[in-house]
Amino acid sequence: MSLDLIAMHGWAGDHRAWEPWSQAAASRGWRLQTGERGYGRQRPRSPSWPDERGAVLVHSLGLHLLPAEVLGQARAVVLLASFGAFVPPGPGGRRTRAALEAMASRIRQGDLTSLLDDFLARAAAPAHLDQLPPGVAQEGSDAAGVARLLEDLALLGRCEGLPETFPRSVPVLIVEAGADQIVPAASRALLRQALPQADAWTLEDIGHSLLGTPLIEPVLDWLAQALEAPSPDAQAVKQKRPSPPAHG
Numbered sequence: 001m002s003l004d005l006i007a008m009h010g011w012a013g014d015h016r017a018w019e020p021w022s023q024a025a026a027s028r029g030w031r032l033q034t035g036e037r038g039y040g041r042q043r044p045r046s047p048s049w050p051d052e053r054g055a056v057l058v059h060s061l062g063l064h065l066l067p068a069e070v071l072g073q074a075r076a077v078v079l080l081a082s083f084g085a086f087v088p089p090g091p092g093g094r095r096t097r098a099a100l101e102a103m104a105s106r107i108r109q110g111d112l113t114s115l116l117d118d119f120l121a122r123a124a125a126p127a128h129l130d131q132l133p134p135g136v137a138q139e140g141s142d143a144a145g146v147a148r149l150l151e152d153l154a155l156l157g158r159c160e161g162l163p164e165t166f167p168r169s170v171p172v173l174i175v176e177a178g179a180d181q182i183v184p185a186a187s188r189a190l191l192r193q194a195l196p197q198a199d200a201w202t203l204e205d206i207g208h209s210l211l212g213t214p215l216i217e218p219v220l221d222w223l224a225q226a227l228e229a230p231s232p233d234a235q236a237v238k239q240k241r242p243s244p245p246a247h248g
Helices: 015-027 068-072 091-108 112-124 143-158 185-194 216-228 234-240
Strands: 004-008 031-034 055-059 076-080 172-177 199-203
Touching (some): 015 031, 091 143, 172 216
Parallel strands (some): 004 031, 055 076, 172 199
């Protein structure tokens, strides 16, 4: 089975984080195209489907950065450490919104480098920051990249649910990081509630960046089985799909 994939990174990331995924997809004869927001020195680019529509893979805010038509035409969706509404209701939401405002303030004050170090350390935890791929924190950002970082912090605060074009009738896999220090637990729960039909994997003791777990092949196996299934009973499909990866 040949398959086209489109992948989108999250806030403060870039397309290079998908290189291991691209190599694994290529080994199966699949093609993976990546979007790029352009926070650092990478040029922005917006992905689009070729002749055949396939699956989208998104990390965190990447769900809300994909073009609406790309998401809406997907035949399957993989949500990695993601969310629908980033700011949950109640006191937890007020704390999250205050944190976003503080991050934006630090960027405007010229404190981008130390802010990114702090953010990426929390994203990597409990793994070490050095395990993350190179990106904007190492290469720096120009004025346009800083503007996009600020724009997307504001977008995080406005994300109140799944995008309008989310394809709810297609197979969906939620991969939740059990030790996520970026996406609040309440926001993770809201995503599961919004997609009760989705397969959901929780990786205990794994952080937002999903470091330290052999995740790629199990996700690609899930996609292969989900898209080859000729719409049988949903519960039967769930029973035969791959399980989440083991990790130490």
